[in-house]
Amino acid sequence: MIELTGVHKSFGSIEVLRGVDLSAKAGTVTVILGPSGSGKSTLLRCINHLEKVDRGTVRVDGELIGYRQNGNRLHELSERQILKQRARIGFVFQNFNLFPHLTALQNVAEAQISALRRTTSQAYEKAHELLELVDLWDRAGAYPRQLSGGQQQRVAIARALALDPKLILFDEPTSALDPELVGEVLDVLRDLAARGTTMIVVTHEIGFAREAADTVVFMDDGRIVERGRPDQVLDNPQHERTRAFLSKVLV
Secondary structure (H helix, E strand, C coil): CEEEEEEEEEECCEEEEEEEEEEECCCCEEEEECCCCCCHHHHHHHHCCCCCCCEEEEEECCEECCEEEECCEEEECCHHHHHHHHCCEEEECCCCCCCCCCCHHHHHHHHHHHHCCCCHHHHHHHHHHHHHHCCCHHHCCCCHHHCCHHHHHHHHHHHHHCCCCCEEEEECCCCCCCHHHHHHHHHHHHHHHHCCCCEEEECCCHHHHHHHCCEEEEEECCEEEEEECHHHHHHCCCCHHHHHHHHHHCC
16 A cells, blocks of 8 residues: 655755655554654655655555656656645644634535535535544534644544545644543544554554554654564564663653
8 A cells, every 4th residue: 555665855954764665555554653853744744745755756555656757767746636646645734734714514525525526515424424433523513713622633534534545644643632632532543443544643652553553663863763563663672762762651
């Protein structure tokens, strides 16, 4: 489903990704751990071409993302073609990014109408189903300002699901939440994992990684340092940097 090969990304003189190789099968959950500044969020943004890679390639379901290949040369796709690709890759941000002037129902329906050309009735029917999935059917008419942080993030997850994506990327989906609201968002992610949704999740929630991940990846300084099953990486890390990081978060 996902294949990253030799991905490099720099911002000015700062090299953020240093040749990342990563693959994941359809229906699996990959959790990415690592300290701040290790390149985790940039990696996610490269997967759906919110950031252009400097070198390397990203493929989702066999399709080259952001570019077409002509012999040995890559040519960037048009913005319209890139947007079409992004519609198949859901992205849930740290800070919700909901439209403040739209209700929860409208937030979930809007992208379906604009990106998938669904009729209003089709989009609203799907939006109702997804709000029920994230246990917010009774808040469909509420605006973001009337929802808690956990509720807003659950609306954001429903919005990502509305486009029937092949893959969903989560960038620290609980980091902006009060501790008591974290559980309700993680419950939705666990449910999605149980349904076989292909996900890459950047998070510091070690319990979620242990319970829901098929693969845990540890990043440091723009590189993947260690990867494996949750029990391998979390209980018996082989790399010194992984051990040092886990010793600080597993307290």
